[in-house]
């Protein structure tokens with residue numbers, strides 16, 4: 238996991254940051270209605286938000302702590318809270334991509350983008366300055382992310398998500414889920430946040446551009 242190990246944050250500040258980011262994402266509409274989620278890799282393991290709770294009210298004490306092998310360390314059995322349903326998907330992304338944080342977003346622009354053409358298996362953007370916000374991506378080259386089909390339960394996405402990770406387009410840092418949202422990652426929490434903002438922007442831009450009347454040819 239190329240060098241991430243040495244710079245992993247301690248559990249306490251990462252827990253504070255995780256809760257602060259959930260409040261930001263709630264305000265952006267990415268994790269309202271108790272949906273969405275966030276996980277951060279820390280020294281010795283991972284922090285994961287609980288499932289089915291108001292994400293904007295999660296405190297550091299509510300977070301689940303997993304060890305390096307994704308076994309739950311705390312809270313101990315008997316708690317009322319359930320760990321995020323996204324956990325197997327976070328695990329797949331951590332293992333395959335060496336990510337430092339993973340966001341599960343229900344961003345409306347991303348969901349809209351996945352519904353524009355049900356036959357498309359990719360979202361694609363080109364010649365947009367904002368693409369440069371994705372690590373490794375550059376203007377004016379195309380940038381693509383896969384779309385996988387939704388399933389009745391979040392955890393059932395794992396197989397198709399793992400298949401998508403195996404043939405990920407260059408520099409892609411997200412997998413969109415049709416009718417649902419996206420999983421977005423980065424080297425650390427702040428890079429994952431930046432990537433989530435950029436993908437939200439790109440999808441929003443594409444939607445707004447689609448509302449523009451077609452440009453008339455000069456002199457027509």
Ligand SMILES: [Zn+2]
Pocket residue numbers: 272273341343391417418
């Ligand atoms: Zn979801």
